[in-house]
Amino acid sequence: MNNGQVHTNLIKTEAKRLGFLSCGISKAGFLEEEAPRLEKWLKNGMHGEMRYMENHFDKRLDPTKLVPGAKSVISLLLNYYPKETQPQNTLKVSKYAYGTDYHFVIKDKLKSLLNFIQEEIGAVHGRAFVDSAPVLDKVWAAKSGLGWMGKHTNLLTKEVGSFYFIAELIVDLELKYDTPVTDHCGTCTxxxxxxxxxxxxxxxxxxxxxxxxxxxxxxxxxxxxxxxxxxxxxxxxxxxxxxxxxxxxxSKSHSEPLFDxxxxxxxxxxxxxxxxxxxxxxxxxxxxxxxxxxxxxxxxxxxxxx
Structure with missing residues (x-):
């Protein structure tokens, strides 16, 4: 077993221990097929007043511009499906916002994972991203085999659904790369x-x-x-x-007390x-x-x- 495979196994085992639902890995590089799609979406004004979507177009498509020397994008999913939901006939809050702000919860887990990688593998440089930088997280998660992009553009995973957060570690470490899964939306609308x-x-x-x-x-x-x-x-x-x-x-309920x-x-x-x-x-x-x-x-x- 080569180093890439050994390191990959280590990382995936630790990700599971930290409570992540799953972990997939892609080779870092320019997302060529996404460029025209993103350009058209922005040109048609589908981002509304989210002007920040227009910024860092090149970084959004190429993680090596975010992390110099980046070789791998480690994508992670964290379940947030609640045990109990709000009652019928009330004003509703999206389930992801029920508990503690996910940015803080996931950032701590990502830091722990990066520290683990540095302690176990050596001088690895990387950055953690939770929906707070120009990273196309759903695209990377799909590339890493964690699911497919549904017709609603959320990532979907067989036997799991879509009620999870997506986060990344972008690192300058060669790893064993996963392959995308097929689309299972079929004719459903x-x-x-x-x-x-x-x-x-x-x-x-x-x-x-x-x-x-x-x-x-x-x-x-x-x-x-x-x-x-x-x-x-x-x-x-x-x-x-x-x-x-x-x-x-x-969907099964999460086991993260901070999301209660x-x-x-x-x-x-x-x-x-x-x-x-x-x-x-x-x-x-x-x-x-x-x-x-x-x-x-x-x-x-x-x-x-x-």
Missing amino acids: ACIDACPTEAIVEPYVVDGSKCISYFTIELKNEIPTAFKGQFDDWMFGCDICQDVCPWNRF PHPELLSMTKKDWQEITEDVFKKIFKKSAVKRTKFSGLKRNIDFIK
């Missing part, structure tokens, strides 16, 4: 049919500027009145395209949300990603849904 704002404009293409998650999280200005009545009670994020996906019948919600989150009624005070907001979302939208942003979303 459940996600396309269910999207209330028709954001999935065609299979595998999402117009981000029409997505409920975009309106409730990314958009800083007023939500366009044309979308009034189309939010299906989602006040932060949206899980509709994942909830209706047949592959998510395999504040108890009040699960007991709030629609009336409670409509009357929420800043103190209650701070208490329920003290460590949550919902803090990104601030109290004023959440109030704006709630008022829009009324």
Whole structure:
């Protein structure tokens, strides 16, 4: 067994020990097939006011520009599917934001994995990425065989579904590379049919500027009145395209205590949300990603849904 295989086995075993759902590895290099797709998506304005998507075009497509000498992209999945979800007939928060902000939880695990690699293998240089740098994480995860890109553009995995976070370690270490899996969406159009704002404009293409998650999280200005009545009670994020996906019948609840919600989150009624005070907001979302939208942003979303 060569070093690349030995090191790969070590890394995958440690990733599992740290609680990651799975780990796949790709050769770092320029994502040639993604360039025209990304260019067209940006040109058509499907990123809305997410201007940061226009930045670092070359880095977005080539991890060796982010980490000099990079040889491998280690992609990792971390399950966030909750044991309990919010009750019916209330204002809803996307499941990924129930507990502690995933950036902090995953960053700590990634640092531990990188430290392990450096201790066990030697002088390896690398960087950890959690949705916070120009990395096409879903593309790398698919390249690494962790799943395929569904028609809703989320990564899907057989027997698991899609309720997981994706993160990367980009390292200057040669490893054994995985191969992509095949697409298993078939003729299903459940996600396309269910999207209330028709954001999935065609299979595998999402117009981000029409997505409920975009309106409730990314958009800083007023939500366009044309979308009034189309939010299906989602006040932060949206899980509709994942909830209706047949592959998510395999979702199993996570085992990460930090992702457990504040108890009040699960007991709030629609009336409670409509009357929420800043103190209650701070208490329920003290460590949550919902803090990104601030109290004023959440109030704006709630008022829009009324």
